[in-house]
Amino acid sequence: MAQLWKGRFKKELAKETNDFNSSIGFDSRMYEEDITGSIAHARMLGDAGIIEKSESEKITAELKNILEDIKSGALEIDLNAEDIHTFVEGELTARLGQTGKRLHTARSRNDQVALDIRLCLRKEIDAVSDMIKELIAVLCDRAGENTLTIMPGYTHLQRAQPITFAHHLMAYVSMLCRDIDRLADARRRMNICPLGSGALAGTTYPIDREETARLLGFDGISQNSVDGVSDRDFCIELASALSIIMVHLSRFSEEIIMWCSWEFKFIELDDAFSTGSSIMPQKKNPDIAELVRGKSGRVFGDLTALLTVMKGIALAYNKDMQEDKEAIFDAVDTVKMCLTAFIPMIKTMTVLKENMRNAAARGFINATDCADYLVAKGLPFRDAYKAVGELVALCIDKGLTLETLAIDEYKKVCSLFDEGVYDAINLEKCVLCRLAPGGPSPQSVEAQIKAARKFIEK
Numbered sequence: 430m431a432q433l434w435k436g437r438f439k440k441e442l443a444k445e446t447n448d449f450n451s452s453i454g455f456d457s458r459m460y461e462e463d464i465t466g467s468i469a470h471a472r473m474l475g476d477a478g479i480i481e482k483s484e485s486e487k488i489t490a491e492l493k494n495i496l497e498d499i500k501s502g503a504l505e506i507d508l509n510a511e512d513i514h515t516f517v518e519g520e521l522t523a524r525l526g527q528t529g530k531r532l533h534t535a536r537s538r539n540d541q542v543a544l545d546i547r548l549c550l551r552k553e554i555d556a557v558s559d560m561i562k563e564l565i566a567v568l569c570d571r572a573g574e575n576t577l578t579i580m581p582g583y584t585h586l587q588r589a590q591p592i593t594f595a596h597h598l599m600a601y602v603s604m605l606c607r608d609i610d611r612l613a614d615a616r617r618r619m620n621i622c623p624l625g626s627g628a629l630a631g632t633t634y635p636i637d638r639e640e641t642a643r644l645l646g647f648d649g650i651s652q653n654s655v656d657g658v659s660d661r662d663f664c665i666e667l668a669s670a671l672s673i674i675m676v677h678l679s680r681f682s683e684e685i686i687m688w689c690s691w692e693f694k695f696i697e698l699d700d701a702f703s704t705g706s707s708i709m710p711q712k713k714n715p716d717i718a719e720l721v722r723g724k725s726g727r728v729f730g731d732l733t734a735l736l737t738v739m740k741g742i743a744l745a746y747n748k749d750m751q752e753d754k755e756a757i758f759d760a761v762d763t764v765k766m767c768l769t770a771f772i773p774m775i776k777t778m779t780v781l782k783e784n785m786r787n788a789a790a791r792g793f794i795n796a797t798d799c800a801d802y803l804v805a806k807g808l809p810f811r812d813a814y815k816a817v818g819e820l821v822a823l824c825i826d827k828g829l830t831l832e833t834l835a836i837d838e839y840k841k842v843c844s845l846f847d848e849g850v851y852d853a854i855n856l857e858k859c860v861l862c863r864l865a866p867g868g869p870s871p872q873s874v875e876a877q878i879k880a881a882r883k884f885i886e887k
């Protein structure tokens with residue numbers, strides 16, 4: 430297919446140049462956005478009297494036909510075209526002759542591509558947000574079933590204090606709510622129409638930028654034509670938001686992998702969402718979680734690629750910027766793919782409550798509560814801390830727990846202890862008493878669940 434810019438050239442383009450230069454292999458996915466953008470542009474050209482109204486109508490009608498034909502499979506995108514913009518315009522001209530050639534009035538591929546990516550990513554942001562909302566809903570359900578499931582909370586991967594599995598899951602919900610917020614924020618800044626920036630210097634035609642922006646659902650128009658065609662901040666912002674999502678999914682995956690191990694055995698993944706080994710018959714592997722953890726590296730790579738492509742190019746458009754699409758599309762596709770597998774994996778996993786409870790019973794995770802018990806009896810916290818430290822050392826020596834240590838031993842270390850200590854260090858009680866907002870008590874977690882459900886509904 431012929432290039433759009435042939436006039437000045439005397440020789441045919443070398444095949445090597447065409448192969449290297451072409452972007453249709455990865456920008457053809459924007460065909461719908463390209464056509465939608467062109468329809469809005471053609472309408473505006475007609476309304477503003479820049480082309481005949483009748484021609485504008487012919488162009489928009491035929492663009493709609495082209496869109497339908499691509500969707501139905503009647504028209505195949507020619508991968509020999511330089512890019513999707515060239516293909517669509519070429520097809521239009523093939524169908525309409527002279528009239529088709531009027532579409533590109535007052536427009537450049539530079540503002541056209543800046544528009545298309547925005548339209549495309551805007552849609553992708555909505556898709557990713559919806560998937561994250563689905564994950565949040567699943568997590569709220571799983572949390573709702575586990576508000577009384579005691580498990581050890583960890584710091585330094587050492588058992589620290591008692592929490593519930595619900596509370597732990599809701600920590601991920603907090604992260605995912607921030608992710609949705611970040612996507613919405615990126616979308617807001619992205620939703621500005623660059624069309625009318627032309628190649629870089631705007632245009633002498635009396636275009637109506639507000640009209641095209643309105644037709645395409647933008648919140649406004651870009652303020653500077655040089656920036657309009659050379660800005661890819663919105664790709665970088667989105668890649669950054671997607672990278673943070675992957676950090677969250679990767680941390681979650683790491684925990685899933687640990688929880689599945691015989692060392693923890695806190696959960697079991699459904700057979701449909703785990704894999705086996707070709708040699709070890711006993712194996713059941715958390716491959717989905719491992720792949721999600723691994724794919725986070727890809728998305729960070731995409732962000733790094735975008736930052737690096739953009740950091741050294743003089744204003745305005747440079748061909749380097751064609752590299753934006755593969756990176757940002759890969760980041761979007763990877764996140765979507767990860768969520769597609771991750772959500773049902775979480776939905777179907779079995780929670781081994783007893784094992785969590787047994788792990789919570791070992792590791793002295795009620796030691797802080799034991800110290801707090803002495804504080805309630807009037808001892809300064811530092812002295813209480815020291816007394817309980819001695820008790821823990823004694824338990825380790827004797828192979829006991831704070832629950833099984835005799836009251837006489839308690840009294841030897843501090844005379845303030847009485848039988849009431851056993852109630853104070855009961856794990857269920859320790860959790861139930863943590864009533865402050867944001868804490869692990871069932872009431873508090875129910876409130877967290879309610880707030881999260883409300884957040885995803887709006």
Ligand code: ARG
Nearest residue numbers: 452512538539542746750751
């Ligand atoms: N395929 C190009 C891209 O993705 C479209 C813009 C071409 N503009 C140009 N001046 N060569 O960036």
